[in-house]
Amino acid sequence: MNATPWRTVLPVDETGRFTREQLEIAVNEVMERRRAYAASRPLVARERGPQWGAPLPPARPAAAAPEPEPYVRPRRGRGRRRPEAGR
Amino acid sequence: MTPDGYDRSVFINCPFDAEYQPILYAMVFAVHDCGFKARMALEVDDGGGVRIIKIKRIVRQCRYGIHDISRVQVDPASGLPRFNLPLELGLFLGAQEYGSREQRKKRSLVLDTERYRYQVFCSDLAGQDVRAHGNDPARAVAAVRAMLATALEGEAQVPGVAAILARYADFLAELPELCDMLHIDCGELQFVEFRSLIATWLARHPLGYVSPGPMPWDVYSPFDLPPFAYPARTPGARG
Numbered sequence: 012m013n014a015t016p017w018r019t020v021l022p023v024d025e026t027g028r029f030t031r032e033q034l035e036i037a038v039n040e041v042m043e044r045r046r047a048y049a050a051s052r053p054l055v056a057r058e059r060g061p062q063w064g065a066p067l068p069p070a071r072p073a074a075a076a077p078e079p080e081p082y083v084r085p086r087r088g089r090g091r092r093r094p095e096a097g098r
Numbered sequence: 099m100t101p102d103g104y105d106r107s108v109f110i111n112c113p114f115d116a117e118y119q120p121i122l123y124a125m126v127f128a129v130h131d132c133g134f135k136a137r138m139a140l141e142v143d144d145g146g147g148v149r150i151i152k153i154k155r156i157v158r159q160c161r162y163g164i165h166d167i168s169r170v171q172v173d174p175a176s177g178l179p180r181f182n183l184p185l186e187l188g189l190f191l192g193a194q195e196y197g198s199r200e201q202r203k204k205r206s207l208v209l210d211t212e213r214y215r216y217q218v219f220c221s222d223l224a225g226q227d228v229r230a231h232g233n234d235p236a237r238a239v240a241a242v243r244a245m246l247a248t249a250l251e252g253e254a255q256v257p258g259v260a261a262i263l264a265r266y267a268d269f270l271a272e273l274p275e276l277c278d279m280l281h282i283d284c285g286e287l288q289f290v291e292f293r294s295l296i297a298t299w300l301a302r303h304p305l306g307y308v309s310p311g312p313m314p315w316d317v318y319s320p321f322d323l324p325p326f327a328y329p330a331r332t333p334g335a336r337g
Contacts, residue, residue, distance in 0.1 A: 029280060029291060034298040037279035041272050042302060049310030 102159075104200060105250060108134045109160035111186040112209075113169040123292070124235035125164065125242050127266045130296045132246040132256035134162070139186070140289035153186060158201070162249060163190045164242060166209040168231075170219050184220065191226075207245040209238065236263055257305055268309045269299055271316045 108129045112122055129136040137160050142152035157163075165187040172179050187208070194204035208223060210216050213230040216223050227245070231238040240259045247256050257265075276295060277284045287295075303309075 029294060031298070033280060034294055035302075037276050038295075038298050038302050040279055041275040044275070045272070045310050045313055048313060 103135060104159060105161050106134050107137050107160040108162040108164060108246075109157055109186075109190065110136050110138050110164045111183055111190070112138075112164070112166035113183065114140065115169070118166075118169070120235045121166070121231065121233070121238045123270075124239050124263075124266060126289075126293060127269060127296055128239040128242045128262050129164075129246070130293070130300055131262045131265060132243060133254065134246060134249070135297075136293055138289055139182075154189060157186070157189050157193055158197075161200075161204055162245070163187075163204065163206040164209065164245070165190065165206060166231075167216060167220060167223075168209065168211045168233075205245070205249070207241060209241060239263060239266070261305065264309075265300075265303065265305075268303070269296065271312060272299070274317055 110122070110125060110129070112118065112125070114122070126136045126138075137156045139149070139153050139156070141156065142149060165183065167183055167187065169183065170179060187206070190204065190206060193201045194206070195202075197204070206226060208216070208226050208228040209231050210228060211230060211233055213228065215230075216228055229241040229244075231241060236259070239262055243256055243259050243262060246254055248254075273295075274284060276299075277287065282291075
């Protein structure tokens with residue numbers, strides 16, 4: 012025996028067995044559950060969907076920097092004088 | 099005398115096979131999202147009374163009709179085509195032609211997979227608004243939306259196609275959870291239950307509601323839902 016009162020959105024013969032209260036409770040609860048889950052996530056994650064924010068793959072170690080080469084002073088030709096030196 | 103809700107009722111006359119279900123689900127949602135109420139022969143599959151009388155009652159109560167005549171192939175089991183859809187289309191057009199002043203306000207949308215294919219098998223439909231959906235639910239929604247946008251002498255305000263489809267995707271994402279809450283399997287949903295669920299969902303998700311987006315546990319894409327339960331044909335199903 013169904014003791015639930017038939018207070019329905021539509022006439023009883025059109026609503027199947029669910030009452031208006033049952034439907035509203037289900038819709039509200041699912042809506043609140045999803046909103047609560049979304050609110051617990053960072054804003055950017057919410058905007059970009061559930062896949063965003065997944066752990067990144069492990070970073071590869073950076074390649075070792077090449078050893079700096081010593082600066083080699085350019086050689087000046089023998090006997091050449093700097094032009095600004097005058098006579 | 100105008101039946102209650104006549105101006106806002108849409109009679110959906112379409113196939114019920116599993117292959118057609120995604121289009122049917124989408125159209126039922128679109129009708130409700132546009133502010134109208136979907137009516138179908140599935141409402142009367144309760145085993146009692148004469149089915150055609152109940153269908154005629156629904157036709158009388160609906161100002162708008164959506165008729166999909168795309169299933170013209172023969173039934174593999176019987177080797178014969180089924181004629182329920184053209185029969186109900188004829189009932190609707192007859193009411194529009196010979197009915198009372200209110201009944202003559204009826205408007206129909208005829209759907210097929212291809213636009214001009216009906217000229218081969220039902221050429222007398224020429225002059226009706228026949229649109230093609232190409233077995234694509236989104237195109238069917240667009241056709242329904244286009245018809246309802248001009249309903250009520252242009253007074254109906256309906257959302258755009260993209261908005262309807264986005265909300266439909268949100269609804270379908272929540273549907274498994276809703277069914278869990280109601281202790282029912284999605285495949286057991288009858289048309290009247292599905293429709294009530296849509297109406298309740300839309301009331302709590304008005305246009306402009308910002309969806310929190312997809313959840314990691316969402317399982318359904320919009321087009322892989324199980325078909326409605328058919329109480330008259332499925333022994334043991336609720337109804």
